[in-house]
Amino acid sequence: MSDSPATAPHKRRPRYSGKNPRRFEDKYKEHNPERYAETVEKVLASGKTPAGTHRPIMVAEILELLAPKPGEVAVDCTLGYGGHAREILTRLAPGGKLLGLDADPIELPKTEARLRTLGFGLEIFTAHRSNFAGLPQMLAASEIVGADLILADLGVSSMQIDDPARGFSVKFDGPLDMRMNPQRGQPASAFLSKINSDALATLLVEYADEPHAATLAPALAGTTFATTKSLASAIRAALPRLNKDDCDLSIRRVFQALRIAVNDEFSALDTFLRNLPACLNSGGRVAILTFHSGEDRRVKKSFEAGLRGGIFSDIAREVLRPSPAERNANPRSAPAKLRWARRAA
Numbered sequence: 001m002s003d004s005p006a007t008a009p010h011k012r013r014p015r016y017s018g019k020n021p022r023r024f025e026d027k028y029k030e031h032n033p034e035r036y037a038e039t040v041e042k043v044l045a046s047g048k049t050p051a052g053t054h055r056p057i058m059v060a061e062i063l064e065l066l067a068p069k070p071g072e073v074a075v076d077c078t079l080g081y082g083g084h085a086r087e088i089l090t091r092l093a094p095g096g097k098l099l100g101l102d103a104d105p106i107e108l109p110k111t112e113a114r115l116r117t118l119g120f121g122l123e124i125f126t127a128h129r130s131n132f133a134g135l136p137q138m139l140a141a142s143e144i145v146g147a148d149l150i151l152a153d154l155g156v157s158s159m160q161i162d163d164p165a166r167g168f169s170v171k172f173d174g175p176l177d178m179r180m181n182p183q184r185g186q187p188a189s190a191f192l193s194k195i196n197s198d199a200l201a202t203l204l205v206e207y208a209d210e211p212h213a214a215t216l217a218p219a220l221a222g223t224t225f226a227t228t229k230s231l232a233s234a235i236r237a238a239l240p241r242l243n244k245d246d247c248d249l250s251i252r253r254v255f256q257a258l259r260i261a262v263n264d265e266f267s268a269l270d271t272f273l274r275n276l277p278a279c280l281n282s283g284g285r286v287a288i289l290t291f292h293s294g295e296d297r298r299v300k301k302s303f304e305a306g307l308r309g310g311i312f313s314d315i316a317r318e319v320l321r322p323s324p325a326e327r328n329a330n331p332r333s334a335p336a337k338l339r340w341a342r343r344a345a
């Protein structure tokens with residue numbers, strides 16, 4: 001059977017060697033899940049994430065905690081591919097509304113278009129290219145006094161990680177960029193070329209608990225690495241006595257620390273957590289998914305302080321983790337930690 005409908009103009013598939021495309025941009029079937037559902041099912045069944053998509057994590061748990069109902073106001077602070085938003089949206093009608101925020105100007109329009117195609121019009125869903133640190137201003141501009149439910153699923157999406165042009169992952173060679181919004185700030189290559197060794201050592205410890213920070217910092221600071229692979233090679237060269245697995249862990253931690261720094265992630269999260277109570281209606285619920293200890297520590301402390309101060313009536317006593325089945329089906333969910341809080345009346 002032909003892949004193209006009879007009416008579609010014939011388009012030559014991208015050229016690549018071998019049976020299946022290996023490069024992100026060549027995986028045209030995965031980029032088009034509506035048309036190539038069978039291919040996408042096969043990729044999902046193998047535990048991978050189809051190129052250009054993102055698999056939402058702990059959806060059932062989040063829906064149970066946030067309990068969206070018709071007529072309520074929801075904010076998805078990290079819209080991403082819109083997987084969580086789509087599930088929440090179906091539960092808000094009639095009369096409800098979801099504001100979707102994302103810092104990423106490349107993926108946001110695609111997600112907005114996808115959700116519109118699914119039937120979510122402007123009356124129920126609006127998309128905003130915005131940092132969640134500015135949530136109070138965003139609500140005010142939308143003439144919303146408070147939200148009944150707020151979700152933040154921190155970090156980066158699979159679309160961002162898997163696209164070599166974004167420079168987030170050492171798995172693919174690409175420009176060392178790492179910005180969620182490439183129109184703002186400086187790429188990781190520029191950041192690294194300007195930072196001094198002491199500041200980099202501190203950053204590697206504070207943002208990624210890197211045990212070899214003292215060795216790595218003088219080898220990397222003040223140098224211009226144009227690509228992800230050139231930075232990875234320099235890390236390997238600086239740690240010659242480490243075995244491959246430990247070296248790979250250091251590479252991942254350096255990449256994590258740089259990403260956090262370039263996107264000012266901790267300062268955005270701190271501002272968001274400070275503003276959160278004022279953005280929630282009485283009895284409003286918030287759920288936050290984190291992916292490393294620096295994020296989880298901040299959320300935990302903030303929720304505990306809110307409970308002590310009577311701002312929250314209840315919070316997660318224990319962190320929630322993805323089920324073994326979810327971790328198995330989607331290995332990218334493995335590090336996720338979920339915490340929740342409820343605003344006091």
Ligand SMILES: C[S@@+](CC[C@H](N)C(=O)[O-])C[C@H]1O[C@@H](n2cnc3c(N)ncnc32)[C@H](O)[C@@H]1O
Pocket residue numbers: 054055056057077078079080081082083084085101102103104107130131132133153154155156157158180268269
């Ligand atoms: C893990 S993904 C979210 C996936 C989403 N829940 C879904 O179901 O597709 C995280 C998203 O948050 C965005 N993001 C991260 N930090 C942000 C911030 N401070 N403000 C706004 N968006 C942010 C990223 O650009 C990315 O698209």
